Amino acid sequence: MTLFLNGTPLVVDSETGQRALTAAHNAGTRVKCVCRTPSPEMYIAATTGKFIVKRMPGTGPDHAIDCPSFLAPEELSGLAQIQASAITEDPDDGTTTLKLGFPLRKNSKSRTAPEQTGAKPTEAKVAPRKLTITSVLHFLWHEADLGNWYPRMEGKRFWGVIHYALRRAAAAKIVNGQDLSRILYVPEYFKLDDKSQIAARRNRVFANLRPAGRGATPFGLVISEYKGKEITPHGARFIFKHAPDCAFFADKDLSKKFDKVFGEQLLLLEAMGSGHAILIASFSIAKAGYPVLHEIGVMLVTDNWIPFEGLRDLDVLTALTEQSRAFQKQMRFNLPADAPIASAVLLDTTDPVALFVADNPDDAGALALLTKASEEGRYASWCWFDEEPMRPFPDRGASPSSHHSRPPEGRAGETWDNPIPSGAIERFPDED
Numbered sequence: 001m002t003l004f005l006n007g008t009p010l011v012v013d014s015e016t017g018q019r020a021l022t023a024a025h026n027a028g029t030r031v032k033c034v035c036r037t038p039s040p041e042m043y044i045a046a047t048t049g050k051f052i053v054k055r056m057p058g059t060g061p062d063h064a065i066d067c068p069s070f071l072a073p074e075e076l077s078g079l080a081q082i083q084a085s086a087i088t089e090d091p092d093d094g095t096t097t098l099k100l101g102f103p104l105r106k107n108s109k110s111r112t113a114p115e116q117t118g119a120k121p122t123e124a125k126v127a128p129r130k131l132t133i134t135s136v137l138h139f140l141w142h143e144a145d146l147g148n149w150y151p152r153m154e155g156k157r158f159w160g161v162i163h164y165a166l167r168r169a170a171a172a173k174i175v176n177g178q179d180l181s182r183i184l185y186v187p188e189y190f191k192l193d194d195k196s197q198i199a200a201r202r203n204r205v206f207a208n209l210r211p212a213g214r215g216a217t218p219f220g221l222v223i224s225e226y227k228g229k230e231i232t233p234h235g236a237r238f239i240f241k242h243a244p245d246c247a248f249f250a251d252k253d254l255s256k257k258f259d260k261v262f263g264e265q266l267l268l269l270e271a272m273g274s275g276h277a278i279l280i281a282s283f284s285i286a287k288a289g290y291p292v293l294h295e296i297g298v299m300l301v302t303d304n305w306i307p308f309e310g311l312r313d314l315d316v317l318t319a320l321t322e323q324s325r326a327f328q329k330q331m332r333f334n335l336p337a338d339a340p341i342a343s344a345v346l347l348d349t350t351d352p353v354a355l356f357v358a359d360n361p362d363d364a365g366a367l368a369l370l371t372k373a374s375e376e377g378r379y380a381s382w383c384w385f386d387e388e389p390m391r392p393f394p395d396r397g398a399s400p401s402s403h404h405s406r407p408p409e410g411r412a413g414e415t416w417d418n419p420i421p422s423g424a425i426e427r428f429p430d431e432d
Contacts, residue, residue, distance in 0.1 A: 002033075002034050002035075003031050003032065003033055003034070003042070003053060004031070004032045004034055004039070005020055005021070005024055005029065005031050005032075006020075006024070006029065008020075010031060010053075012051070012052065012053055013050075018050060018051055021044050021051035021053075022051060024044055025044040025046070025051060025094075028092065029044075030042065030043060030056075031043070031044060031053050033055075033063060033067065033069060035063050035064035035066075035067035035069070035070075036062075036063065036064045036067075040055065040056065040059050040062040040063055040069070041056055041059070042054060042055055042056060042069070043056055043091035043094065044094065045094025045095075045172055046094055046172070047094070047168065047171035047172050054094070055069040055071065056091060057083070057084070057089040057091070058074075058083070060072065060073070060074075061073050061378075065347055065349075065351065065352055066347070068145075070328075070347070071328075072328055072330065072342070072345040072352060072354070072379075073377070073378060073379075075377070076330050076341060076342040076345060076354055076377060076379075077330035077331050077332070077333065077341050077342065078135075078138075078331065078332045078333030078334055078335035078339070078341060079142070079331075079333055081129065081333065081334055081335060082129050082131065082135065082139075082333055082334050085099070085129040086098065086099045086101075086129045086130050086131045086135075086334070087099075087131070087139065094172050095172045095173070095174050096172060096173050096174065097173075097174045097175075098131055098136065098139070098173060098174065098175050098180070099129070099130045099131065100130055100131050100133075100136070100175055100176065101130030101131055101132050102132065102133050102282060102295050103219065103282070103294075104175065104176050104183070104218065104219045104221075104282065105176075105216040105217060105218050105219055106216060106217040106219070106284065106294075107216045107217075129334065131333075131334065132297065132334060133221075133280055133281070133282065133295050133296070133297040134280065134297030134298070134299065135333045135334050136221070136280060136297075137223060137278065137280040137297055137299055138299065138307075138331040138332065138333045139333065140166055140169045140170060140173075140223070141166075141169075141278075141299070141307060141331065142331055143169035143173075144162075144165035144166050144168065144169035145165065146162065146165055146166075146305055146306075147306065147307060147328060147329035147330070147331060148327075148328050148329070148347075149304065149306055149320070149321065149325075149326065149327055149328075149329070150326045150347075151324040151325070151326065153304070154304075154321070154324075157304055157305050158189070159189050159225065159241075159242055160188075160189040161305075162186075162305060163186050163187070163188055163189060163242075166184075166186050166223060167181065167184075167186055170184050170186075180221070182205075182208050183205070183208055183209060183218070183219070183220040183221060184205070184220065184221050184222075184223070185202060185205045185206075185220055185221070185222045185223075185224075186222075186223050186224065187202070187222075187224050187240055187241075187242035187243040187246075188201070188242065189242060190242045190243065190244060190245075195245060199245065199246075202243070202246065205220065206220070206285050206289075206291070208220070209283075209284060209285045210285055217284050218284070219282045219283060219284050219294060220282070220283055220284070220285075220291075221280065221281070221282055221283075222240075222248070222279075222280070222281050222283055222291070223278065223279070223280045224240035224241065224242060224243060224278070224279055225240060225241040225242065225276050225277065225278060225279070226238070226240065226241075226266075226277040226278070226279040226298065227239045227240055227241040229250075229255065229258075230247075231255070232249075234251065234252065235249060235250050235251040235252045235254070235255050236249070236250050236252075236255040237249060237250075238250055238279075238293060240279070246291070247290070248281070248283060248290075248291045248292070248293050249286070249290055249291065249292050249293065250292070250293040250296075254293060254294070254296070258296055261298075262277075262296075262298045265277070265298060265300055266298075268300070268311075269300055272314075274302070274303050275300060275301060275302050275303060275308075276300070276301050276302075276303075276305065277298055277299075277300060277301075278298065278299045278300075278301055279296060279297070279298050280296070280297045280298075280299075281293045281294070281295060281296040281297070282294045282295045302314065302317055302318070302321075304321060306321075306329050307329055307331055308329075309332070309337075309359065310359045312357050312358070312359055312384070313343050313357055313359065315390065316343055316344065316355060316357050316384065316390065317329070317343075317344065319390065319393070320344065320393070323393065325346065325348055325393065325396075326346070326347040326348040327344040327345060327346050327347055327348075327355075328344060328345045328347055329343075329344050330342045330343060330344060330345065338365075338366055338369075339369075340356075340366070340369040340370045340372070340373040341373075342354040342355060342356055342373075342374075342377075342381075343355045343356060343357040345379070346382075346393065346394060348396045348397065349394050349395070349396060349397040350397025351379065351380065351397070352379045353379060353380050353381065353382055353393075353394045354374065354377055354379045354380070354381045354382070355381070355382045355383075355384075355393075356370050356373065356374045356381055356382070356383045356384070356385075357383075357384050357385075358370055358383075358384065358385040358386075361385055361386050361387055367385055370383070370385065371383075371385070380394075382394060
């Protein structure tokens with residue numbers, strides 16, 4: 001991908017490029033991506049102490065299929081339902097505001113019930129959509145481009161990559177009037193030798209969650225790989241894989257609800273013998289200093305950290321990775337489990353191809369909705385709706401560009417290989 005600013009090629013991570021972006025950001029000038037004609041405009045945002053370039057809202061399909069800023073149409077996933085309602089991007093200041101459907105604080109006093117006037121409604125309107133806690137996880141995974149897969153990533157995605165990408169994706173995201181990155185805890189890749197430094201960085205996040213005086217108790221968010229839980233006399237201690245020195249407490253009711261809601265998913269992962277369970281939860285800091293969980297969501301991902309919903313969805317993703325295909329996973333966000341979405345979109349074909357999978361081929365109602373979605377989309381579709389073995393995927397066409405960017409080496413010494421989140425363009429040295 002080549003970017004132009006005021007008719008001049010732009011190298012974002014160079015000193016000259018950063019100076020040009022600073023001036024352009026102050027002037028409100030747009031960057032152009034010349035991946036295709038007409039050239040899609042992009043906007044400038046400040047994150048992690050520097051300027052980056054992001055695609056304009058709703059322009060993902062306008063980019064070439066091999067451009068890092070390409071995004072499949074929002075209607076193929078659950079993104080269309082929440083974009084511009086629960087998620088609002090502001091290209092002028094580079095921020096994205098998320099409307100949450102769950103609390104991020106606990107008041108010291110119970111809320112007073114709203115007054116019942118008995119008056120008839122005077123307006124007919126749709127209730128504003130808000131993100132569930134699982135939808136926030138889907139959105140950050142999406143923003144971090146962790147649903148994208150290219151063959152060269154094989155063997156190069158580790159928790160260090162996930163941590164870096166999620167932290168970067170959270171930058172410039174506003175929730176309840178505050179910076180999400182200030183209250184988001186994503187455990188680092190754990191190294192025993194760095195235990196004290198890691199704990200100090202974690203405690204800086206926890207310090208932001210201590211209540212001021214007798215006011216409301218603020219909540220934070222944690223995203224981590226779930227390892228297990230230990231039953232205690234008053235509830236359970238939740239253990240996260242990369243935070244072995246920091247257990248999160250849940251009371252008995254929440255622990256039981258967790259088993260009831262997510263038990264089948266965790267059993268599926270156990271039966272597979274592979275993959276990861278990614279947990280997102282709101283939490284507060286008790287007076288004694290330990291974290292307490294309040295609301296929990298879970299998402300299953302493959303060994304390559306690609307989200308999946310069921311065995312047939314997993315079969316398709318496994319076949320794609322084994323055949324060294326490039327694709328973009330579609331996620332559900334707020335949509336119910338029976339709403340039709342594409343499983344993935346192929347990125348190594350001449351034109352994008354949407355893949356649709358029936359989780360239960362015997363469900364006639366769900367099958368009808370999937371069939372309609374596959375026939376009415378703007379892209380050609382590949383469908384697996386019966387009990388027969390899946391048919392071959394469409395042939396490769398234009399190969400993805402070889403110049404997708406990747407972040408630097410992680411703190412844990414792991415190698416990185418992941419497209420930069422949200423269309424940000426950077427260059428880093430190759431791994432050895």
